[in-house]
Every structure is written in C-alpha cells, then in structure tokens.
Amino acid sequence: MRHFLEFKDLTRADYQYLFKRTAILKARFKSYVRHMPLQDRTLVMIFEKASTRTRLSFEAGMHQLGGAAIYLNTRDTQLGRGEPVEDAAQVISRMCDLVMIRTFDQEIIQRFAAHSRVPVINGLTNEYHPCQILADIFTLIEHRGSIEGRTIAWIGDSNNVCNTWLQAAELLDFQVHVSTPPGYEVEPERAGLHSTGHFTEFKDPMQAVAGADLVTTDVWTSMGFEAENEVRRKAFENWCVDADMLKAAKPEALFMHCLPAHRGEEVSAEVIDGPQSVVWDEAENRLHAQKALMEFLLLGELADDQ
Ligand code: CP
Numbered sequence: 649m650r651h652f653l654e655f656k657d658l659t660r661a662d663y664q665y666l667f668k669r670t671a672i673l674k675a676r677f678k679s680y681v682r683h684m685p686l687q688d689r690t691l692v693m694i695f696e697k698a699s700t701r702t703r704l705s706f707e708a709g710m711h712q713l714g715g716a717a718i719y720l721n722t723r724d725t726q727l728g729r730g731e732p733v734e735d736a737a738q739v740i741s742r743m744c745d746l747v748m749i750r751t752f753d754q755e756i757i758q759r760f761a762a763h764s765r766v767p768v769i770n771g772l773t774n775e776y777h778p779c780q781i782l783a784d785i786f787t788l789i790e791h792r793g794s795i796e797g798r799t800i801a802w803i804g805d806s807n808n809v810c811n812t813w814l815q816a817a818e819l820l821d822f823q824v825h826v827s828t829p830p831g832y833e834v835e836p837e838r839a840g841l842h843s844t845g846h847f848t849e850f851k852d853p854m855q856a857v858a859g860a861d862l863v864t865t866d867v868w869t870s871m872g873f874e875a876e877n878e879v880r881r882k883a884f885e886n887w888c889v890d891a892d893m894l895k896a897a898k899p900e901a902l903f904m905h906c907l908p909a910h911r912g913e914e915v916s917a918e919v920i921d922g923p924q925s926v927v928w929d930e931a932e933n934r935l936h937a938q939k940a941l942m943e944f945l946l947l948g949e950l951a952d953d954q
C-alpha cells in the first residue's frame with residue numbers, strides 16, 4: 649500500500665508513468681470515452697480547510713472513474729469535537745478504499761496514514777501540496793516538453809506549494825530559483841529536502857526570474873495564517889509578479905498560479921490574464937492528474953490500452 653503524503657513518496661519512475669497516464673486519461677475525457685476502472689470504490693475526502701479545485705477535481709474525478717466520493721469536514725464530524733485522528737483513521741479506512749485529507753500540520757496526515765488500512769492522499773497541509781505540483785509539472789510538460797534541466801522561478805512566500813516544488817526539483821532534476829521577503833525564506837528541513845543543490849535563493853525577485861522557463865507564485869497569506877495578513881501585506885509588496893518581472897524571464901516563459909489568486913497582490917491582472925499564463929489549464933489538469941493518481945494507488949500501473 650502506498651500513500652501520497654508528500655511529493656517524495658513516489659519515485660521518478662512513478663512520476664514518468666503518472667505523467668504519461670494523465671495524458672491518456674485526459675485524451676479519453678476530451679473524447680467522451682467512458683473509463684470506469686474504479687467501480688464500487690469509494691473515496692472519502694476530509695476537509696479541515698476551504699477548497700474549490702481540490703474538492704471538485706477529486707469528486708468529479710472519482711465519479712468519472714466509476715466510483716463514489718464522500719465529503720466530510722471538521723465542522724460536521726466528530727473530528728471537530730476532538731475524536732483522536734488515530735481512531736478516525738481506523739473507522740474511516742474500514743469503510744472506503746481511498747482517503748484524501750486537507751488539513752493543517754503534516755503530522756496530522758502522517759498519524760492518519762499510520763492507522764489507515766487504505767492509501768491516503770495529501771490534499772494540502774501547511775507544509776505540502778503534492779497534488780498541485782503533480783498537475784503543474786504535467787501542465788509544463790504539455791506546453792513545453794520535459795521538465796528536466798529547466799528553471800522554475802518561485803516568487804513570494806516559501807509555503808506548502810513552494811516546498812513541494814523544491815522536493816520535486818530534487819526528484820525530477822530541475823532548478824528552482826526562490827525569492828521571498830526577508831524573514832520568509834525557505835526552511836530546507838521543513839521542506840523535507842535532502843540537499844540544497846536544486847534551489848538558489850535570491851533577495852531580488854527580478855534576479856530570480858532571469859532565465860526562468862516558468863514563473864510561479866501563490867497567495868501572500870496561506871490558509872491557517874490569516875492572523876499575519878496585515879504584516880504580510882506590507883512585507884510582500886515588492887513580490888508581485890507583474891509584466892516587468894515576467895519580461896525578465898525567458899521570452900517563452902509560462903506563468904502558473906495554483907489559485908485562488910489575488911490580482912494586484914501576488915500577481916498583476918495583466919500577467920494572470922495575459923498570453924503567457926496557463927492557469928486555467930493548470931487548474932483543469934488537477935482533475936486529470938489526480939484521476940491518474942487515484943487509479944495508480946488502487947490498481948498500480950496499467951497498460952496504455954487499459
Ligand atoms: N489550488 C487549490 O488547491 O485550490 P483549492 O484551494 O480551491 O482546492
């Protein structure tokens with residue numbers, strides 16, 4: 649049994665399979681070909697934070713694969729009234745085939761997985777967002793071919809999405825240029841990095857984007873950190889990806905944002921709504937990439953015609 653709690657839980661070979669499989673499942677979806685290998689399988693989704701894309705892509709994805717998805721949140725379940733996560737894991741995993749959790753500390757999902765009889769997928773924690781980077785790298789491959797040897801510029805907060813890019817860089821061999829305001833730098837241990845050989849930190853965001861194949865950013869304040877909103881708004885004001893910044897990257901550079909976005913804060917409207925932005929493909933690819941992931945965790949690798 650395999651869990652997907654952080655990006656490095658899968659191998660380079662697993663990702664090669666998943667990117668190829670995602671393209672196959674996307675093509676089937678686009679041509680209305682029924683593909684229901686997960687009939688009679690049930691996904692339980694547990695949300696301790698808000699979501700649009702993650703909930704929709706997992707729920708629609710499971711439905712399209714022939715299975716069912718059940719949405720649980722902290723407010724309406726005993727999890728919100730202090731039932732131990734270990735007990736919840738025992739009970740929930742006896743009634744379903746797959747669990748996806750969006751929560752706060754990574755430790756919570758690790759404890760759940762340690763007591764689960766079925767695979768557990770991280771749908772975002774304070775530390776990581778592996779499903780997002782799975783879809784983002786697939787999107788880059790779709791538009792530009794291989795990711796190996798490329799340079800990704802991360803501008804803004806060194807948050808869960810940034811940490812996951814950094815783990816992916818080590819595994820899939822590309823470089824990440826990170827520029828954060830002082831005091832918000834990458835914490836390599838929290839990011840779960842083995843070495844620092846695949847990322848470089850820059851004080852000046854304009855230097856970080858120089859020569860980049862992809863410029864990407866995220867909200868200045870992630871879910872769970874709302875109390876820091878005002879302080880962060882001031883600290884991050886020079887870390888907005890605007891047209892001048894994007895111009896400093898390669899001319900063919902793409903722009904990505906996991907969404908939801910705040911135009912005028914971490915990105916200008918001109919950039920996110922401009923010709924180099926692939927944010928809608930990126931959001932759509934959550935569906936296709938996670939279908940490949942769910943199929944892989946439950947059935948293993950399948951032949952192209954399966
Ligand atoms: N990008 C992402 O995970 O979006 P949601 O918060 O809407 O799920």
Ligand code: NVA
Nearest residue numbers: 807866870871906907
């Ligand atoms: N870093 C953001 C991502 C939202 C999808 C957050 O954790 O709120």
